[in-house]
Amino acid sequence: MLIKVDATSSEPLYEQIAAQVRASIAKGRVGEGDRLPPARELADALGVNMHTVLRAYAGLRDEGLVEMRRRRGVVVRAASNGRARLLELTRDLAREAARQGVSKAELRRMIEEAM
Amino acid sequence: MNARRSITATAIVAVALVPWALFWSSLPSQVATHSDLHGHPNGHLSPLGAVLILGGLATLMALAVLVTRVMTGPVFAFVGGVLAVASCATAIENHDVSSWQHARLSWLWIVASLVTGAVAAVVVSSTTELGGLPHGARPAFDVAPSERLAWVGHGRTRYNLGGAIAMALVGVVLLFVSSPPAGEIALLVAVLLGELSVVRVVVGANGVRVSAPLGFPAVRFRLDEIDGAEAIDVHPMEWGGWGYRGSVRLFKRAAWVLRAGPGMRLDLRGGRVFLVTVDDADEAVAVLNGLLATSTRR
Numbered sequence: 001m002l003i004k005v006d007a008t009s010s011e012p013l014y015e016q017i018a019a020q021v022r023a024s025i026a027k028g029r030v031g032e033g034d035r036l037p038p039a040r041e042l043a044d045a046l047g048v049n050m051h052t053v054l055r056a057y058a059g060l061r062d063e064g065l066v067e068m069r070r071r072r073g074v075v076v077r078a079a080s081n082g083r084a085r086l087l088e089l090t091r092d093l094a095r096e097a098a099r100q101g102v103s104k105a106e107l108r109r110m111i112e113e114a115m
Numbered sequence: 116m117n118a119r120r121s122i123t124a125t126a127i128v129a130v131a132l133v134p135w136a137l138f139w140s141s142l143p144s145q146v147a148t149h150s151d152l153h154g155h156p157n158g159h160l161s162p163l164g165a166v167l168i169l170g171g172l173a174t175l176m177a178l179a180v181l182v183t184r185v186m187t188g189p190v191f192a193f194v195g196g197v198l199a200v201a202s203c204a205t206a207i208e209n210h211d212v213s214s215w216q217h218a219r220l221s222w223l224w225i226v227a228s229l230v231t232g233a234v235a236a237v238v239v240s241s242t243t244e245l246g247g248l249p250h251g252a253r254p255a256f257d258v259a260p261s262e263r264l265a266w267v268g269h270g271r272t273r274y275n276l277g278g279a280i281a282m283a284l285v286g287v288v289l290l291f292v293s294s295p296p297a298g299e300i301a302l303l304v305a306v307l308l309g310e311l312s313v314v315r316v317v318v319g320a321n322g323v324r325v326s327a328p329l330g331f332p333a334v335r336f337r338l339d340e341i342d343g344a345e346a347i348d349v350h351p352m353e354w355g356g357w358g359y360r361g362s363v364r365l366f367k368r369a370a371w372v373l374r375a376g377p378g379m380r381l382d383l384r385g386g387r388v389f390l391v392t393v394d395d396a397d398e399a400v401a402v403l404n405g406l407l408a409t410s411t412r413r
Contacts, residue, residue, distance in 0.1 A: 002398060004262060006259070006261050016284075037317065044321055045266075046263045046265045046319055089289075
């Protein structure tokens with residue numbers, strides 16, 4: 001699994017890390033039951049603070065992609081592959097809407113109509 | 116074929132056989148081949164038997180040094196060196212004695228044999244002829260100075276994991292049913308097999324870290340220790356078999372081999388080499404070479 005962050009990006013580092021892990025799950029390169037690297041190890045490798053990685057992992061947990069277990073570390077949950085793809089699409093959607101100046105209410109209405 | 120290997124092999128054969136040729140006529144009918152801790156002989160053979168066994172095995176090892184590749188050469192050189200000195204010592208200590216009981220086999224010979232073996236191993240390990248180690252392309256990701264990359268991957272073998280689980284079951288059964296010591300050994304083997312069933316590789320700003328599940332064994336190479344990396348197809352026998360083989364410090368090469376297939380070879384400073392079998396080795400290598408390129412540019 002490749003994690004790439006850019007210190008000059010406006011996006012916070014923890015968001016970038018979460019986005020990279022999410023992309024790996026979406027592409028199926030990391031699957032159900034796979035363990036994510038320990039936060040300390042990944043932080044060392046990236047040269048970032050461990051809490052930045054933990055914050056990224058917590059975000060992924062809140063999205064329902066991973067589970068944090070006391071002994072086993074951070075484990076990818078079942079059916080997270082499709083969910084990760086959906087999460088990526090919605091983020092793209094929100095980004096594109098913001099770029100075009102479409103309001104949140106309008107975007108919600110568009111999604112409602114599409115369903 | 117390589118000069119250092121040829122010289123080492125020739126030296127092993129010469130040390131093993133020449134003393135016998137020199138002293139052949141002055142040997143007793145039986146020669147002492149083994150002794151207790153005080154140097155008193157307690158084993159003997161006919162001179163011909165001793166030459167065939169000690170000199171013969173040393174010669175076999177010398178041949179193995181010539182034909183084997185990469186990792187196994189130093190091992191054969193070590194054994195060959197030890198046997199050669201043992202053979203030499205047997206001839207020297209037995210000549211001009213009335214019978215084998217009067218020979219004195221000094222413990223200094225043991226020291227000499229170990230030292231000789233170690234020297235032979237080091238000489239052979241420094242040979243530049245490395246089977247399957249041509250320098251190919253070193254693909255690299257383009258890494259911007261503001262970017263930080265980390266790569267995490269695994270090398271696995273299902274056989275060891277299966278073996279570990281089976282051995283653990285056997286261990287538990289033995290522990291409670293019949294033989295506790297055997298059970299403990301079985302559990303220990305299970306843990307060792309488990310340790311050798313998967314290896315984690317992390318590539319990042321602080322270099323390459325390779326570790327087993329329990330964190331031991333683990334090795335780390337800083338970026339400034341690494342010249343470059345290459346993804347190669349690993350044939351375990353070329354690297355001395357499965358498991359952790361060799362030593363980067365002692366023999367300038369080490370290999371952590373769990374299976375055949377893709378692996379990452381690190382070319383380290385000073386001509387040292389480290390190999391680890393890992394899935395997606397292409398990507399790992401590109402990340403590492405990219406990091407190396409940016410770290411030298413800075």
